[in-house]
Amino acid sequence: MKTLLPTSTAGSLPKPSWLAQPEVLWSPWKLEGQQLIDGKHDALRVSLQEQYQTGLDIVSDGEQTRQHFVTTFIEHLDGVDFENRRTVKIRDRYDASVPTVYGPVSRQKPVFVEDAKFLRAQTNKPIKWALPGPMTMVDTLFDDHYKSREKLAWEFAVILNQEAKELKAVGVDIIQFDEPAFNVFFEEVNEWGIKCLERAIEGLNCETAVHICYGYGIKANTDWKKTLGSEWRQYEEVFPKLQQSNIDIISLECHNSRVPIELLSLIRGKKVMVGAIDVATNTIETPEEVANTLREALRYVDADKLYPSTNCGLAPLAREVARGKLTALAKGAEIVRKELEA
Template identity: 85%
Template structure:
């Protein structure tokens, strides 16, 4: 039976304090070798359990086996030197020391397949797995080899397609590509970014999603948001072309943002993961606040295509806050679900 308004998270959940330092991105692991492998699996079980306790419908690994949503994937590729680092501006807003592309990029072996297989063994619920999108990968590196963002993105798209096909084969129901860069480099998105994303999903039969947000709740992102004015219309630049793409689901940021909700009209017909939980605040949404966001979205998204979700990943939050926010998401979705059922 198909669930009405199936809930999910955008990706990461906080890691247990025994695995990595809490409330911190890129937090180093506290365990090593076999202890680390076992610890990651235990953390994945906990993240799954917390989603299940909160009645989340489409579950994930909470990215427990990854230090970072982009670099953990890149670490497993050939052609990228992590010792040779350069300072670049990421997403056009903050500087970071990043690895260097020094030769042709390739994927010598699968990256997340064993982790995804483990998650699949733990549950019969639909599972979603997140991968970095090609453009966001390009934006997180210094390229000394291809000297072309577009050419490097196409290479990454081929590699991502290999990984995605293997994720599908082990039972992943939805493969999500994280593309925060789509909210920044509009000309590139329309020129080649969406095309590269379509190359990454080529030949897949499972559902595919693209997650486009305004970033984790870290200072560099919250400071940037303050410069965006009273209306955040970035989605307007990329939605028309995304609406024509082969991507099944678009995941976006709504709650507590200045995104005009009517922009959703530009992607009517697509399934939409509506971010109804703010990940840049420790304030716990009430179920009614979540329901209010979803009701507004229903003016532009058909009920059978609306997937209540978080704005972005919750890795930088405390586990207590994240848990409470998951419960609010589920309770808010249930309010609107009951309203829809009573109208039938």
């Protein structure tokens, strides 16, 4: 029987301190060679165990085998130079030193497929795997070859489609594309961003999701949120076209955000991964707070289409904080599940 209100994380979970420096994004590995490979697999097992113990229904790798949700994928592609770096403004928000696209981009071999196969062998639960979306990949690079964000995004869409099909073939149940850029570049999203995403999922016979959030709980993002006023209506710009797209699930930020919950009516009919956990605070939500967010969402989303989740990844948080938040998510979903089944 299919679980009602299946819970999951939006993506990353904290890494153990023996693998990488905790509570830091882009944290360098502390191991190398075969030790690093083994260490990543051990971290994946630990991450999976925490998801089991906290009661999540749909599990993931917690992004234990990658340094960063975008660049780790790009590192494995041809046409990108990581030595020749340039400073660009990411998502119109903060400066970062990024690799340069110097020639045609291509993928010579699978990037995450072996890791996904390893995860699949550890669990019988449904698994979700996150990939960076085409627009967010473009926004994390300096393009010295195509000189067109759209052209580069289409190339990435083809590469992502190859990877996604191979992930599906090793048993991934949900493939999620992370597109925080969809909350910033509205004209581009509506002109070509969603079309590129549809190219990335072409021919996939598993569930697909797009994750659109206001970002990790890092200072650059929390400072930006303070400038957004009392209502965050960014989703309003892209929801109408997403509602008409072939994407199955839309993942968004709801808890402690100023997103008017009624915007969910714009994607009625889609499955919705409702962010009911704030990733920008160390305060652990109560199960009742989670339940309240889900009850609000249920005014606009059918119960069989609601997937409780976190607002974004939990990588920058302490492990005990992340564990507490996941427990609250599972318990809050259980409260509402019982109410619906009563």
